[in-house]
Amino acid sequence: MNFKAILRIAILTIAATSGTALASSLQAAEPSLIQRGAQLAAVGDCIVCHTAKGGAPFAGGLPIHTPFGAIYSTNITPDTETGIGGWTLDAFAQAMRRGESSDGHLLYPAFPYVHFTHMTDADIASVYAFMMSRTPVRANAPANKLIFPLNFRPLLAVWNLLYLHADNPEPMSRAQDAQLDHGRYLVEGLGHCAACHTPLNVLGAEKKDRAFDGAVIDGWDAPSLKTLLSAPTPWTREQLSTYLRTGLASEHGAAAGPMLPVTHSLANASQADVEAMAAYIMSIQRSSPAAQAAPVKPAAGMQGGAIQAGATLFQASCAACHAAHSPMTVVGGRPLLSQSTSVNSDSPRNVVRVLLDGLPAQGSTASRIMPPFAGMLTDAQIADLANYLRVQYSKQAPWQLQADDVAKYRKETPTP
Template sequence: MKNMLKGLGAALCVALPLLAQAPAGAATPAAAGAADQALVQRGAYLAQLGDCAACHTAPKGKPFAGGLPMNTPMGRIYVTNITPDAQTGIGGYTEADFARALREGVAKDGHNLYPAMPYPSYAKVNDGDVKALYAFFMHGVAPVQQANRESDIKWPLNMRWPLMFWNMAFLEKGPYRDKPGKDVAWNRGAYLVQGLGHCGSCHTPRGVGFQESALDESGSAFLSGALLDGWFASNLTGEHNTGLGRWSDEDLRTFLKTGANRHASAFGAMTSVINNSTQALNDQDVAAVSKYLKSLPPVGGNGAPAYTYDPQATKVSLDRPANDAGARVYTAYCMHCHGVDGRGFAPMLAPLAGNPNVLAKDASSLINVTLNGTGDLVINGVPSPFPMPGFAAVLDDKQIADVLSFVRAGWNNGAPAVAAAEVAKLRQSTQAGR
C-alpha cells in the first residue's frame, strides 16, 4: 500500500510547469476570430501558472495534444489531448464543461478524471480566470487531431466511479476568497500558491487516502515538505533550517526567477518548475508569492538552533590522506564545484553548508541528484554552465552513502547519516528503464 501511494504521488506531482514564453503551437491572432485577444493572452499567462503543458505536452509532441505516460503501481495512464480539436480534444467543451473538468475533475461525458490532474487545487480558481483559460485553450492553441489512449490499468482497478467518493471526501469546492485582515499582495500570493500554482501537490504531505493533508495555511502540515517519486519536495514554511526561515524576501524572489540563490539551487522536478513556469511570472506575482510563503509559520525541522557554519569538516577533508571515507570521495569528486569549505560558488554552484536540502531529515533528494544528476536550468534561453552530473556509473552505493553522510554531518549541518541500502533502493527505482 505504501508503494502504491508513493507511485500515485509521482503522478500527482508530475503536474509541474509550463512554457516560459507564449506557448509553442499557439494559434495566430487571425485564428482567434472574434475572441478577445487580451483575454486569450491573459489565459496564456494563467496556463503557465497552472502548469498545463507539463502534463499535456509529451516530449517531442505537439503542444497540449496529450500522450504523456504517467506510471502508477496500478498501471500506466496517458494524459489527454486538451487542444480545441473537436474529435479528439476539448473542442466540443462549453465553458461550463471546461470549468467542471478544471475545478471538479469531471469530463464532459461525466467520467471522473484521475487526480493526477490537480483539480483539488484548481477548484480555487475564480470565474474570471476560468473564462480566460477557456478563451486561451479554445482560441490560442492550435487544434491537434490525436486520439487519447486508454490506460494500461487492468479491471477492476481501472473503474473510475470510486473517484466520486474520493471527491466527496477530499474535494473542497469553491474559489479562493480573500482573507480578512490581509493585504492585496498577500491574498494574491495565497491565491496563486494554493490554486493555479498547486504548490501543495508536491510540497504538502499526504493523508491515508492520499489526499493533501492541508490545502491552505490553516493546516499545520501545509507546504511542510513531502516525499514523492524519489524526491523530497522541500519545506516551504518559515522553519529556519530545512525551510525558508533564513531566506530573505529577495532570496526567495531570486530563486523563483532564476532557480538559484545564496542558499540553494533547484534540481529534480523543481528545475522544470523554474524553467517553464516561475521565471515567467511578472514582478508583482513573484512578490506576492514570496510575501505569502514568507508569512507561513515554521513547521517541521528537528528542533535544532538556526544553522551556523563550522569549518571542522574542511580540516577533515584536507588531511593527507583523509581518514574519513566520505571525505575521500568528497575531495575527489565534489570539492571542485562545491568548495573545500562546502560553501560552493553561489549562485552558479550550490553551497552544501547550511543548504536546506542537505539539512532535511529525508535524504532522498540528495541521493537521487547524486545518482542521476539534474537537468539544465535555462533562464532567458541561456542554459546553466554547471549542471549537476550523475555519478551512478562512477560511485557505488557505499561511496555515495559515505560522501552524503560526510556532507550531512560536516560544517555543522548535523543531519542523519545515509545508509548504503537507501542508495541501493533509489538506484534501483530511478535507474529502471534507463
C-alpha cells in the same frame, strides 16, 4: 506535406472555427485575455504535465506516477477529435472545477482540480482562451495503467464527495492585504503547490492538517514550505520569488527534480503573480529560530574511514565544481554546499537523488550542469559521499547512510 494532409488540416481548421460556441468566444477573445491566460497557465504548470517527453506542447501523453499506477495526461490542444477543440467554456470550467470531462466521465485527481476548483470565472475564461489559441495537435493519450479497482472511474465520485470542496471553497482571504490575498489564491488554487509539498493520505488526498509540511514525490523530498526561515541562511521574499522564476536563489540550492519544471513554467508567469505567491509563502512560516549551530561531531559508530573515503571521492569527482574557489562559486556566484537545503535536511534523500540523477542544463546557462553519477558510483560510494557532505557542510547531526539505503532510493524514481 502531401495533398491529403493539407486537406485534413484545412478541414480541421474549418471544423474548429465554424459554428460552435467556442468559435465565437475565440473570435471575441481579446489578445490581452489570451496573454493573461498564458501567464495563468504558467502558474498552473499545464505544460509540465500535459507534454510528453519530446512531444508537442499540451498534446498530453506524459505518465503521472501515483501509488495506484500510471495516469496519462490528455491532449488539451484545440484539436476537435483528440483534444479539447470542441469544448465550450462551460465544459472546460466543469473540468477545472469538478474534475469532469466533457462527456461526463470523472477525471483522476492526478489532474489537480481539487486546487483549480478555487479559480475565478474570469481566470478560467482566460486560461480557456489561451488553450484555444494553441496549435491543434492530433494525439491520443496511452491507456492508463491502474490497479483494480481504481481503473473504475465511477469510484471517483466517492473520492470527490470526500475530498473535492468545489461548492464550498474555503474563504481564500483572511488577510487585509491585497497582495497576500492574491498570493494565497494562486498558491492554494491554480499554483497547486500543496499537491507536492503536502503529505497524502492512503487514498491519495492531501492531509489538510499537514498543509505544506513537506512530502515525498517521485523519489524526491519536497521540503516543508513553512520552515524557510530555519535554512542556514533564512530565505527572504526576494530570494524566494527569484527562485520560483529562475530555479536559483543566492545563498540557497538550485531547484532540482520535480521542482525544476515548475520553475521553468513559472518563468512565463507574471512577475506580480510570482511575487504575490512568494509573499504568501513567507507569511506562513513557522517562527522558528535559525538553525542551531551545534558543534560538528561524527556520530558514534560512524566510521572515520568511510568519511575519509567520502572526502577522497569528493576531491576526485566533485571538487572541480564544488570546492570553495571553483569557477562555479567564484564566477557563477553559486553558493557552497553548506547553504543547500538538501545537505541540511533531516533526510539524505535529495542529496542521494541529485547524485544519482544530476541536474540538467538550466535553459540558456548550459554551464550550470551536474552530471548524473548513477552509473559511475556504487551504492557504497554514494553513501560515503553523502555522509561526508553532511559532516563537512552541515551543522546538523550526521547521517548514517548505508549502501542499502542508497539501493532503495535508486529504485524509487519510476522509469518514464
